[in-house]
Structures are given as C-alpha cells and as structure tokens.
Amino acid sequence: MVGQGERAGVAKLKADALSAPDKDSAGVRLMSLEQTQVRLASCHSSPFPSFARAATSTAMSTTFQLDTSTSRSHPTPQPMRRLTVPAIRDRKQDGVTTEPIVVLTAYTARQAQLLDPHCDVLLVGDSLGQVIYGLDSTIPVTLDMMANHAAAVVRGSYHSVVVVDMPFGAYEASPEKAFESASYLMKFSGAAAVKLEGGEAMADTVSFLVQRGIPVVGHVGLTPQAVNVLGGYRARGRSEAGAKKIVADAVALDEAGAFAIVVEGVVEPIAVDVTKAVSCPTIGIGASAQCDGQVLVTEDMLGMFERVPRFVKRYGDIAEVIAETAKKYAEEVRARTFPGEEQTYQPK
Numbered sequence: 001m002v003g004q005g006e007r008a009g010v011a012k013l014k015a016d017a018l019s020a021p022d023k024d025s026a027g028v029r030l031m032s033l034e035q036t037q038v039r040l041a042s043c044h045s046s047p048f049p050s051f052a053r054a055a056t057s058t059a060m061s062t063t064f065q066l067d068t069s070t071s072r073s074h075p076t077p078q079p080m081r082r083l084t085v086p087a088i089r090d091r092k093q094d095g096v097t098t099e100p101i102v103v104l105t106a107y108t109a110r111q112a113q114l115l116d117p118h119c120d121v122l123l124v125g126d127s128l129g130q131v132i133y134g135l136d137s138t139i140p141v142t143l144d145m146m147a148n149h150a151a152a153v154v155r156g157s158y159h160s161v162v163v164v165d166m167p168f169g170a171y172e173a174s175p176e177k178a179f180e181s182a183s184y185l186m187k188f189s190g191a192a193a194v195k196l197e198g199g200e201a202m203a204d205t206v207s208f209l210v211q212r213g214i215p216v217v218g219h220v221g222l223t224p225q226a227v228n229v230l231g232g233y234r235a236r237g238r239s240e241a242g243a244k245k246i247v248a249d250a251v252a253l254d255e256a257g258a259f260a261i262v263v264e265g266v267v268e269p270i271a272v273d274v275t276k277a278v279s280c281p282t283i284g285i286g287a288s289a290q291c292d293g294q295v296l297v298t299e300d301m302l303g304m305f306e307r308v309p310r311f312v313k314r315y316g317d318i319a320e321v322i323a324e325t326a327k328k329y330a331e332e333v334r335a336r337t338f339p340g341e342e343q344t345y346q347p348k
C-alpha cells in the first residue's frame with residue numbers, strides 16, 4: 001500500500017511531468033514517475049529497510065536513482081527508455097539500415113546488466129542449452145528453461161528489446177500451440193518478442209502470432225533445432241537450389257510480418273540476397289557484414305570456450321581470467337591468507 005504522503009508526491013510528480021515544456025522531458029519525467037511508483041509499491045514489502053528508505057526519499061525527485069549500496073540485483077539502473085520492436089524494425093528504411101542493429105545473447109540478470117547499455121536487442125537464445133546447461137544441442141531445451149532465463153534478462157535490462165527463443169517442440173505443431181507457448185513466455189518473463197526457426201513452413205504461424213500481438217523474429221539458413229535433419233552445423237545454401245530456398249524462406253517470413261530475421265551460417269552472397277529481398281532487418285551470424293545487424297553468442301565473443309567457430313571473433317579471454325582468478329583464490333585458501341583481517345568480523 002502506498003501512503004498518503006507518497007500519493008501526494010506521486011500526484012505532484014505527475015502534474016510536473018504533464019506541465020513539462022517539451023514532449024521529451026515530459027516523457028522522461030513520466031518514466032521516472034512510473035519507476036518511482038514501481039519502487040514505491042515494491043519497497044513497502046521490502047525486507048530491507050534501507051532500500052525502502054532510499055526509494056521513498058526519492059519519490060519527489062524527477063531523476064530517480066536507486067541506492068546502489070543496498071541492491072545487488074539492480075546496482076546501476078539507468079532511467080532510460082526501453083527500445084521498442086517498431087524502433088528496431090524501422091532501423092531499415094527502403095532497404096537501407098544506417099545504424100546496424102547490435103544483438104548479443106544473454107541468459108542471466110547480471111550478464112544482461114553488463115551488456116544492456118551496449119546493445120539494441122538482447123536475445124535469450126536456446127543456445128543456453130549448450131552454453132549454460134552443457135547439453136549436446138538445443139533439442140532438449142524446455143519452455144520453462146527459456147521462461148526463467150528470459151525473466152532474469154528482463155529484470156537485468158532497461159534499454160534493449162528482449163527477445164526470447166521458442167524452444168524445439170513448443171511451436172512447430174500448429175499456430176495455436178505457438179501462440180500458447182509464446183504468450184506464456186511473454187507473460188512469465190516480460191520479454192517483448194519471440195524468435196522461432198524455420199522459413200516458409202512457419203510463415204502461417206508467424207502471421208498468426210503477429211496478428212495476435214506477438215512480435216516475431218524469424219531464423220533462416222542454419223537452424224540448429226533442425227540439426228537432426230541437416231546432419232550437422234555446416235554452413236547452408238551451397239547449392240543453387242539451397243540458396244534459393246533460403247531466400248524464399250526469408251521472404252515468406254518477411255511477408256508474414258516478422259520484424260527481423262536472423263540469417264545464420266550462409267555464404268556471403270546469400271546474406272546479400274536475403275538482405276536485399278526482405279523489407280525487415282536481417283541479423284547475421286556467420287553471414288557477413290552485409291546484414292542489417294549482427295548477433296553472437298556472448299560467451300563465444302568473450303572467449304569462454306576454447307573452440308572458436310570460424311564466424312566468431314573472440315573479443316576477450318574470459319576463460320583465462322576465470323581460471324587465473326580461481327587459481328589465486330585456491331592458493332590463498334590453502335595458504336590461509338584468505339580471509340584476511342579486512343574480510344573478518346570482530347566483536348566491537
């Protein structure tokens with residue numbers, strides 16, 4: 001319950017926002033108001049009194065900031081507007097994308113917090129099956145796995161559009177089944193859109209979802225959920241017929257209303273043909289710089305794995321950092337130099 005004083009504060013904030021001199025600053029103020037209301041609502045049930053105080057004391061302020069010392073899960077929230085699906089779709093105008101779309105995968109809240117300011121879209125990919133759960137493929141990934149990781153990513157992000165993958169078996173049987181799965185994912189997690197694999201065969205499903213309020217990203221070329229049909233993860237479309245099929249798949253998804261299409265594991269000329277053939281943006285992975293945006297699995301990009309597919313660029317060596325850090329910790333525990341005095345409580 002929000003108290004009378006706080007209600008008055010909120011009312012004043014609303015009045016201030018509505019009388020703001022220009023639309024943009026009004027928008028920013030209204031957004032702070034919404035965040036303040038959310039925090040006010042949640043802080044009253046907070047078991048942490050200092051968090052409640054911090055949130056309440058900023059209720060009258062137009063630039064709301066969380067007390068970062070009290071919350072590990074929300075250390076640096078930025079009062080920024082989240083990008084929207086239409087904003088991503090409209091990056092491509094008349095076949096031209098002036099600002100390439102930056103996409104990375106994210107599976108956890110903290111990862112999302114770190115990636116969010118630098119991305120346009122965070123994709124909760126079913127690659128989490130291999131990356132997080134150590135599975136051999138994406139086939140065993142469940143709807144509940146996707147829902148839980150997507151909810152964490154939404155909680156950890158403020159700016160990017162969060163797209164969640166529909167896992168194998170959750171959508172192929174019928175448009176109705178797809179709607180049931182997609183609406184569950186979106187309700188549970190707060191994600192703004194879903195992604196599904198497949199081209200012409202999925203066009204009716206994409207259209208069904210879009211007409212019912214579910215934005216969809218398509219995925220053509222190398223589609224990992226079809227690994228058992230394809231017989232592996234090799235680049236697709238090396239024959240003329242194969243190349244034509246990938247372009248036809250992308251066009252079918254575009255016409256069905258997909259707002260973006262992931263193009264994975266194809267030779268450059270196919271990426272170019274697809275990108276020219278569709279009105280919505282293409283997001284490449286192993287598909288050349290000619291696409292309207294790029295996506296990588298974050299752990300690949302960070303250098304978490306020794307195996308580096310040809311299309312991946314390792315921008316860091318996080319595996320080395322983790323191994324070195326764990327080694328140092330283990331040495332200090334064994335030498336009884338950790339915990340030191342600084343990390344030890346003493347009676348007052």
Ligand code: KIV
Pocket residue numbers: 105123124125126127128165262264285295296297
């Ligand atoms: O599951 C995933 O992470 C993906 C991207 C690699 C496109 O589908």
